[in-house]
Amino acid sequence: MRKTLTISGIECNFKSSAAIPRMYRLKFGRDVFVDLQKLKKQVEINEKLKEETGEDSSSLPIDSLEIFENIAFLMHKHGDPTQPSEIDEWLEQFETFSIYKVLPEILEMWGLENKQMSVSKKETEK
Numbered sequence: 001m002r003k004t005l006t007i008s009g010i011e012c013n014f015k016s017s018a019a020i021p022r023m024y025r026l027k028f029g030r031d032v033f034v035d036l037q038k039l040k041k042q043v044e045i046n047e048k049l050k051e052e053t054g055e056d057s058s059s060l061p062i063d064s065l066e067i068f069e070n071i072a073f074l075m076h077k078h079g080d081p082t083q084p085s086e087i088d089e090w091l092e093q094f095e096t097f098s099i100y101k102v103l104p105e106i107l108e109m110w111g112l113e114n115k116q117m118s119v120s121k122k123e124t125e126k
Contacts, residue, residue, distance in 0.1 A: 015079030
């Protein structure tokens, strides 16, 4: 699945596929499924706090922010191989990068991709 998102005025082509878990594991030595769940949970906690207190608690723990950056970087690099190979170089091209605008799109792509992979697997077992 592909999606174009605008970040800091730059159109970014993101791609989600069955290759992402392997690419993520090789690049970062971590499990993308575990990291996405952790990130999603942290964002939900922040949103709940915002509802309860009325305050915008948009700060995430540094490890959650790093997970987000890693996943966004990899999905953008997968969608546009001309992007820099290192995450720091990649981040340098953006003035601002809102996790709350980009993360829901990434989670949607990831959910749809996993649903497609699951359906395809079930169809091949018939």
